[in-house]
Amino acid sequence: MLSIKNLHASVEGKEILKGINLEIKAGEVHAIMGPNGSGKSTLSQVLAGNDAFEVTEGEVTLNGENLLELETEERARDGIFLAFQYPVEIPGVSNLQFLRTAVNAMRKHKGEAEMNAAEFMKLAKEVSKQVDLDPAFLKRGVNEGFSGGEKKRNEIMQALMLQPKLAILDETDSGLDIDALKVVSDGVNALRSDDRAILMVTHYQRLLNHIVPDYVHVLAGGRIIKSGGRELALELEEKGYGWLGIKDDDASN
Amino acid sequence: MATTDNEVKELIKREYEHGFVTEIESDTFEPGLNEDVIARLSAIKKEPEWMLEWRLKAYRRWLEMEEPDWAHVGYPKVDYNSISYYSAPKRKEDMPQSLDEVDPELLKTYEKLGIPLHEREKLAGVAVDAVFDSVSVATTFKEPLAKAGVVFCSISEAVHDYPELVKKYLGTVVPQGDNFFAALNSAVFSDGTFVYIPKGVRCPMELSTYFRINAANTGQFERTLIIAEEGSYVSYLEGCTAPMRDENQLHAAVVELVALDDAQIKYSTVQNWYPGDEEGKGGIYNFVTKRGACIGKNSKISWTQVETGSAVTWKYPSCVLRGENSVGEFYSVALTHNFQQADTGTKMIHLGKNTRSTIISKGISAGKSSNAYRGLVKFGPGAEGARNFTQCDSLLIGDRCGAHTFPYIESKNKSAIVEHEATTSKVSDEQMFLCRQRGIDPEQAVSMIVNGFCKEVFKELPMEFAVEAGKLLEVSLEGSVG
Numbered sequence: 001m002l003s004i005k006n007l008h009a010s011v012e013g014k015e016i017l018k019g020i021n022l023e024i025k026a027g028e029v030h031a032i033m034g035p036n037g038s039g040k041s042t043l044s045q046v047l048a049g050n051d052a053f054e055v056t057e058g059e060v061t062l063n064g065e066n067l068l069e070l071e072t073e074e075r076a077r078d079g080i081f082l083a084f085q086y087p088v089e090i091p092g093v094s095n096l097q098f099l100r101t102a103v104n105a106m107r108k109h110k111g112e113a114e115m116n117a118a119e120f121m122k123l124a125k126e127v128s129k130q131v132d133l134d135p136a137f138l139k140r141g142v143n144e145g146f147s148g149g150e151k152k153r154n155e156i157m158q159a160l161m162l163q164p165k166l167a168i169l170d171e172t173d174s175g176l177d178i179d180a181l182k183v184v185s186d187g188v189n190a191l192r193s194d195d196r197a198i199l200m201v202t203h204y205q206r207l208l209n210h211i212v213p214d215y216v217h218v219l220a221g222g223r224i225i226k227s228g229g230r231e232l233a234l235e236l237e238e239k240g241y242g243w244l245g246i247k248d249d250d251a252s253n
Numbered sequence: 254m255a256t257t258d259n260e261v262k263e264l265i266k267r268e269y270e271h272g273f274v275t276e277i278e279s280d281t282f283e284p285g286l287n288e289d290v291i292a293r294l295s296a297i298k299k300e301p302e303w304m305l306e307w308r309l310k311a312y313r314r315w316l317e318m319e320e321p322d323w324a325h326v327g328y329p330k331v332d333y334n335s336i337s338y339y340s341a342p343k344r345k346e347d348m349p350q351s352l353d354e355v356d357p358e359l360l361k362t363y364e365k366l367g368i369p370l371h372e373r374e375k376l377a378g379v380a381v382d383a384v385f386d387s388v389s390v391a392t393t394f395k396e397p398l399a400k401a402g403v404v405f406c407s408i409s410e411a412v413h414d415y416p417e418l419v420k421k422y423l424g425t426v427v428p429q430g431d432n433f434f435a436a437l438n439s440a441v442f443s444d445g446t447f448v449y450i451p452k453g454v455r456c457p458m459e460l461s462t463y464f465r466i467n468a469a470n471t472g473q474f475e476r477t478l479i480i481a482e483e484g485s486y487v488s489y490l491e492g493c494t495a496p497m498r499d500e501n502q503l504h505a506a507v508v509e510l511v512a513l514d515d516a517q518i519k520y521s522t523v524q525n526w527y528p529g530d531e532e533g534k535g536g537i538y539n540f541v542t543k544r545g546a547c548i549g550k551n552s553k554i555s556w557t558q559v560e561t562g563s564a565v566t567w568k569y570p571s572c573v574l575r576g577e578n579s580v581g582e583f584y585s586v587a588l589t590h591n592f593q594q595a596d597t598g599t600k601m602i603h604l605g606k607n608t609r610s611t612i613i614s615k616g617i618s619a620g621k622s623s624n625a626y627r628g629l630v631k632f633g634p635g636a637e638g639a640r641n642f643t644q645c646d647s648l649l650i651g652d653r654c655g656a657h658t659f660p661y662i663e664s665k666n667k668s669a670i671v672e673h674e675a676t677t678s679k680v681s682d683e684q685m686f687l688c689r690q691r692g693i694d695p696e697q698a699v700s701m702i703v704n705g706f707c708k709e710v711f712k713e714l715p716m717e718f719a720v721e722a723g724k725l726l727e728v729s730l731e732g733s734v735g
Contacts, residue, residue, distance in 0.1 A: 050686055090684050093704070
């Protein structure tokens with residue numbers, strides 16, 4: 001589904017990704033682990049098309065299509081979804097309006113009719129319950145005054161509404177207490193299906209206890225230095241990043 | 254980010270949708286202004302002697318006044334002798350009695366503006382007194398209004414049919430010598446709207462006037478007078494748009510509102526006059542004096558405005574809160590782009606006891622535009638227990654525009670309470686990225702974010718106007734950020 005070959009990317013002239021190679025097939029769940037500053041978030045942003053980052057070399061295809069030529073919104077409509085590490089607020093724009101605009105943009109792209117307000121409301125209420133958000137939140141501004149946990153649940157809600165082909169979760173576990181982590185993980189697990197891939201980016205392995213990955217990759221210095229199965233994450237937890245000769249400046253957390 | 258800037262430029266490079274000229278034969282004066290011109294204008298309108306005298310008095314006053322230059326705007330000086338002071342569609346002897354009789358060109362113009370009168374009447378139940386150039390050509394829904402005793406007509410008709418009311422109130426809220434543009438308007442006002450709501454009557458429908466400037470070089474001098482008698486209520490909607498022109502067109506309207514005891518007037522404006530091209534050429538000068546007097550106790554006047562057009566806007570819809578417990582409100586969205594300049598805000602003059610006022614102003618600047626809020630909150634010695642709340646928010650799109658806030662507060666009463674809040678923000682790259690990552694077009698995203706920013710004001714607009722205002726922002730911002 002997703003094929004990344006020798007991907008290099010930089011921000012403000014500084015190279016962050018230095019040759020990433022990764023193949024993800026439909027139905028698979030991949031986890032990318034690594035210390036802070038290794039390039040995990042950059043990879044997520046580059047795949048989603050944030051133009052603050054410049055791709056200097058390499059190629060990325062989604063189902064054979066050159067992803068790097070597409071605008072952010074075109075990638076989104078082709079099925080790339082990014083759950084943000086720090087979701088921003090959009091004051092005055094209700095979650096309901098935001099979700100409906102997004103869902104209808106996707107439907108329009110697929111040549112489907114827009115959902116009417118009543119239909120949409122029903123669906124949105126169901127999905128909000130799935131991620132344990134009070135349906136009243138639909139009327140509030142996007143992430144406006146939300147707690148950290150609510151913001152993360154809102155991201156997962158958006159993924160459930162938009163049903164992407166590839167969901168990229170950027171540090172979705174950060175800042176969550178154990179109950180919220182459970183809710184978010186259940187949401188992500190509900191996304192798992194044979195025709196959808198999930199790419200999780202995380203510093204810690206605790207998320208992987210809830211969402212069990214098929215593959216684990218360790219990213220350091222802008223490259224994937226080790227790949228393996230579920231056991232690699234457990235080994236990392238036990239031995240720390242130092243085990244692979246990587247300095248983790250965030251080890252205190 | 255370079256890309257962001259480019260996208261901003263792309264977005265703002267949008268042609269004025271309503272730029273076209275309707276070909277209707279006009280009966281137009283030669284440019285120039287003197288007492289003879291005013292006498293001819295008055296004669297064409299078959300005005301009584303007192304009206305002509307009133308105009309001449311204002312004209313003489315105007316000759317002694319100077320054009321104000323304190324606002325945060327700059328424009329080449331207007332040559333008042335190069336303006337024509339009267340323009341009317343022909344066949345005025347034979348005014349249309351129904352829409353079927355209206356010039357099809359005019360109807361087409363409304364179509365292009367998305368204001369089909371037929372549909373509006375049927376769907377929205379709105380009475381439309383459409384002012385085309387200077388003479389009203391279509392007035393609808395007079396009957397149900399007449400049943401309620403509501404008078405809704407052109408100011409020219411009112412001068413003939415309700416001279417006592419006009420004499421009693423005209424110029425009482427905005428005196429002839431109030432300011433340069435008000436004096437000019439008093440001398441040469443061409444037409445406008447007159448509304449009278451009798452005691453205890455709740456106007457059965459929202460009253461709406463759409464008008465546009467059409468004939469080239471014709472200054473438009475609208476005069477509006479709305480009187481709400483004791484215990485009455487009226488909601489009045491005003492919407493404007495103009496065709497594309499190279500010459501600057503002057504618009505100097507005067508609006509006067511009078512609310513007696515327990516009366517309420519809600520005045521909403523959506524203004525979309527031609528703002529000039531992307532180099533700032535052409536565009537309307539909008540120098541308007543709008544003021545409401547809450548002369549009765551417990552009366553209330555609300556101004557809601559959505560301003561997206563004009564090259565230069567100079568406008569401060571105000572409330573004089575004379576009656577005890579009277580309330581003044583001002584809700585405003587002002588959007589500027591390209592080289593547009595707006596200096597707009599309000600004045601809340603608290604004279605009576607326990608008077609209250611609320612000001613919510615949302616300024617949006619894009620391109621190289623300049624957007625200023627200027628507001629005066631004043632408490633007279635008798636304004637015991639009066640209070641004001643002011644909130645001014647500015648939103649910047651791109652990095653070449655400017656936003657300014659000039660609040661003035663004068664208090665001669667120690668018990669008065671003033672609260673002022675102001676914020677400035679930008680449509681952030683992160684917000685844009687979030688929207689686009691969810692599949693939303695950048696243009697739609699900007700429009701959605703800006704609409705969210707304006708929500709507090711839009712909710713004050715009547716339903717159909719709120720929809721229109723949202724659309725207008727969308728059109729005005731087409732393409733605005735990345």
